[in-house]
Amino acid sequence: xxxxxxxxxxxxxxxxxxxxxxxxxxxxxxxxxxxxxxxxxxxxxxxxxxxxxxxxxxxxxxxxxxxxxxxxxxxxxxxxxxxxxxxxxxxxxxxxxxxxxxxxxxxxxxxxxxxxxxxxxxxxxxxxxxxxxxxxxxxxxxxxxxxxxxxxxxxxxxxxxxxxxxxxxxxxxxxxxxxxxxxxxxxxxxxxxxxxxxxxxxxxxxxxxxxxxxxxxxxxxxxxxxxxxxxxxxxxxxxxxxxxxxxxxxxxxxxxx
Amino acid sequence: xxxxxxxxxxxxxxxxxxxxxxxxxxxxxxxxxxxxxxxxxxxxxxxxxxxxxxxxxxxxxxxxxxxxx
Numbered sequence: 064x065x066x067x068x069x070x071x072x073x074x075x076x077x078x079x080x081x082x083x084x085x086x087x088x089x090x091x092x093x094x095x096x097x098x099x100x101x102x103x104x105x106x107x108x109x110x111x112x113x114x115x116x117x118x119x120x121x122x123x124x125x126x127x128x129x130x131x132x133x134x135x136x137x138x139x140x141x142x143x144x145x146x147x148x149x150x151x152x153x154x155x156x157x158x159x160x161x162x163x164x165x166x167x168x169x170x171x172x173x174x175x176x177x178x179x180x181x182x183x184x185x186x187x188x189x190x191x192x193x194x195x196x197x198x199x200x201x202x203x204x205x206x207x208x209x210x211x212x213x214x215x216x217x218x219x220x221x222x223x224x225x226x227x228x229x230x231x232x233x234x235x236x237x238x239x240x241x242x243x244x245x246x247x248x249x250x251x252x253x254x255x256x257x258x259x260x261x262x263x264x265x266x267x268x269x270x271x272x273x274x275x276x277x278x279x280x281x282x283x284x285x286x287x288x289x290x291x292x293x294x295x296x297x298x299x300x301x302x303x304x305x306x307x308x309x310x311x312x313x314x315x316x317x318x319x320x
Numbered sequence: 321x322x323x324x325x326x327x328x329x330x331x332x333x334x335x336x337x338x339x340x341x342x343x344x345x346x347x348x349x350x351x352x353x354x355x356x357x358x359x360x361x362x363x364x365x366x367x368x369x370x371x372x373x374x375x376x377x378x379x380x381x382x383x384x385x386x387x388x389x
Contacts, residue, residue, distance in 0.1 A: 083384035092384055107385025110326040110378060116346035121382050137385050150360045151380050155353035
């Protein structure tokens, strides 16, 4: 069924976005991404190893022509660090579509909202198309939309925690008010978590640890692909109401007993 | 002459340009990005930017990363 995801004027068939970190090697990274069906992959920007120029690079295994590289600012704790990182990313790859993530503390990796707002404003002025990682705060998500962000990505739970959608209520409100895509980012632990996010009406889900940290990452990547598709289909199909009492699903007429 | 390359002191000949630096280090210019004293150095200008004593250079590339470190 044709039900593409539209972000910043681009169209994608997959609603699952995956990170490329934490895999045992580039080979496993490539296989897991392939199995996930993802078309957008997040990447980090780091120093090259000056003493080893011939070391294999991510781009050798995950083709930037086949996948949309979404440079992110993971590991940045200030607006300045994030903006510097993404300016370099734009120069390295030539892409305007970026994921902004500014964190506040190493224990919860909680989004640093004041610094994220500051960075988003600067980046949008410089022509970046910003997908923004944020807390699941409906007001803040609205602010990011009004500033001109192309997508909001509220957390389901802290990064890498695998706790799933901790606050479906706020995610629902965010979706209800948004005129830009809402993607749950961070906190997914297993397939049902991704399905729940999609059933709530999210436009997509971004994950890394849930796949890379699974015992069999390639199998989990496939599970996540199916989970996101299932959740989306169930959302579009429209679920039945929850009721307190049973309703027979076989006709009562024509009984012979 | 000394510059700071990716946070470490690094010796280069006088009048070294950014493209010469990349050649010396054996990096493919199309696969990296350079920050020169906190400003992005546009790729098309690598041959004309001459390094000066104490310049801070960051050479970066894309690595695996998600919503984590």
